[in-house]
Amino acid sequence: MTSPHQPGATPPPGCPAHAAPPAGDRTPAQPDAHTPVKLYGPDFAADPDRFYRHLRQYGALAPVEIAPGVTAMLVTDYRAALDLLHDDNTWSKDSRDWMTTVPADSPVMPMLMWRPNVFYSDGAEHDRYRAVITDSFRLVEPHELRARTHRAADTLIQRFGARGQADLIAEYARLIPLLMFNGLFGMPDSYSERLIEAIAGMMEGNSPEEAAAANEAFTTYIMELVGAKKAQRGPDLTSWFMDHPNELSDEELVHQIVLTMGAGNEPLANLIGNALSRMLSDDRYYNTLSGGALTTRDAINEVLWNDPPIANYSAHFPLRDVFFHGTWIRAGQLVMVSYAAANGQFGTTTLDQPRSGSGSHLSWAAGAHGCPVQRHALLIATTAIERLTAWLSDIELAVEPGELVWRNGVFHRALTALPARFTPITPDQAGATPWHNRDSSPSSSTRSEPISTERRPASAS
Template sequence: MYEKLRRENGQVAPVLLPGDVPAWFVLGHRENLEVMRTPSLWSCDSRIWNVQLSADSPLLPITAWQPLLVFADGEEHARLRAAVTDSLARFNRHGVRRYVVRYTNQLVDSFASVGRVDLVADFAEKLPILVLARQFGALDEDALPLGAAVRDMVKGTETALQSNQYVVSVMSELVKRKKDKPGDDFASWLLSHESELTDDEVMEHLRHAIVAAHENTTNLVANTLKMLLTDRRFRASLSGGSMTLPDALDQVMWDAPPLAVGACRWARRDTRLGDQEIRAGDMVMLGLAAGNVDPQIRPELSTPVHGNRSHLAFSGGPHECPGQDIGRAIADTGIDTLLARLPDIQLDGSSGELQVTSSLVSSRLNSLPSRFTPRSTVRKDTVAAAAAANGAQPLPAAAPAPAAGSDAVAPHARTAKASWWSGLFGRRRR
């Protein structure tokens, strides 16, 4: 599709979104960076859009203005981003990696004796939220239910609205708890930051951060494991030492970025982008995956680009992803620990059977069935004793997303439309 659009329109293409809403899709690597790096011309504030959406438009979740740094410009963006980046900078990176190793080992222990595992459902979807929930200050028992709710919400299922309400309720309770008893965690740091965020602003940024971090890190882990299990040359380069795991992550972020389309921008005034005349108030969509395969910078897609971090996976400019190093640390350390524990793991089936759910902004691997030589595990009481000695907690039990009508609903979330998510999602095979 990207090749067809590029042939017909150049590096910027006119497109129609659900509801026949007009927009511009940025295909070029340089053009994407031009938009990202020029906030004086390209605004993040959707309130200047020259289009009025219907109340049930599926575009509302990604375009409706919210009091978040992703929709802010200028001084307001600087205030909100300072709170987020300063708080993220306080994370103990070595501590994060220790927790990644600890939770990876616990997850592997849960299926090591079976010899089979779905690396998406049983690993990629669980590891990030276990680490992130602890760093955010959430309760251990909230971790896996929170991760399940985030994935359900982003997948656009029939219970997506209830899942969003559950996430809001957990983050709201987290803010209340940390105001009363601050700790060494992301929520407490946001609350105490000199930017003086309101409680609602803290809650909204916690919700946005947990959704973005969990979804993108899950996709990064899943896509990297998929490439390892389906591309023999890729795995041979890694196992042979010609490519490190951090290099491998960069290759994946070029070829299968966790987010295919970045946050939208709106033109502040009439301008020209690529070969197109853009009107004031027009919306442009940042094609991260499209820019990564731009033939002007990658004439031969088969040429390895591992170690090259000029990909667009983390966006760029003043809105570049502030937590990218944490996501990389979870993926890098988690996959490395997994492969050390299960060095002979391989795909259980053919790559042609793998299903991917596509949406307007991302492609999500549904499952990655794998097999390996079963490993005997130590007795559960020994595991529990070792975990307690190291301050680790047992894996919390997973819980389904809250059912419709759940009492754990933030009042303002009740006005959301479940149909916002419909129409964005479809299934395809790879």
């Protein structure tokens, strides 16, 4: 579906990427090909599906603005997305030429700027980086990963369990991945808070000064991590990265670690948060003695189809001018894939009403650049949710589902908060608690009635 076009040649008349159709052919409902649609701000965050429906009027690709003054073409069609993701001969991940056309201080630059890592490389270089990551994660045993997740979950639940209420985003979903990565990369538990504070500061800094200080703290953490493992190897990802036969340079090593932590943290945190939101908002997920209850994995699957934790990404740049699914794309132009729009092209997917098309969701991307550690992510997310709902068996939303607010931003699909309430648990109560028997598995076969006497109507958040 991709046709080559010589650089500098004139696209055919009426090309939707370069010129609007003649005035006499345009209906009032037809979108203007000159006007990019803004994919940021509270309106987009509140109802992105409405924007995706509008964008599909353009065809398989649509012009969008992802930050003030920064435009891209967004792939909203499922088939076109697969064609792009599987075509490494036409498309490159190298963003260096594109970066010269965008303000250096653009808010999207941290997500799109070139680095020597697996995200922004092509061909043999990409394969070399990817092998380091996949081979190293393959050494992480599933039972060990599950046990680590149990310990991380219990550590966090201990902090808010006695209160009877918590923000499951700020106090749980965002922190689980960081606790996990701190240990998996080989740092003592005492370093966990430093990593958490640094990442939180970079994501939520209220000023450029706070963001800069957080970035410096994160850099210091990474340098100390690398220094510690150079001095003494261990059974951890950092050591395995270092000792891999592909022989990463010091710069490449740092960038693979930073990428793995960054690319793992945000999507995994959003996956846990979105799945918890769905489970607490929908009565289908209440366990009953009569059966029919849906599981944590069901919630995760619904999220991956309908609320992907990363909604729009897979930045690509054509190596030459191409005619792609009805649209001319200039060489070097930013093209992104909307996993959310492509997944939703055939309507909402639920467990009792499967997707009407064929194929799998695109939330892990696809092709050579598909997520290399999706099994690990699924295990962590599933275990973290099951651990929380087992210890806090009557947990429920503290607000109506319609009151939940989504974070602004083009790339992610994430809640600002997920307030919940439950019967408080304390260290001195009878039976197992997160403070004792931390590797035990509390029973979650039957869900207790919620704290309030009135159940919420079933709805997906």
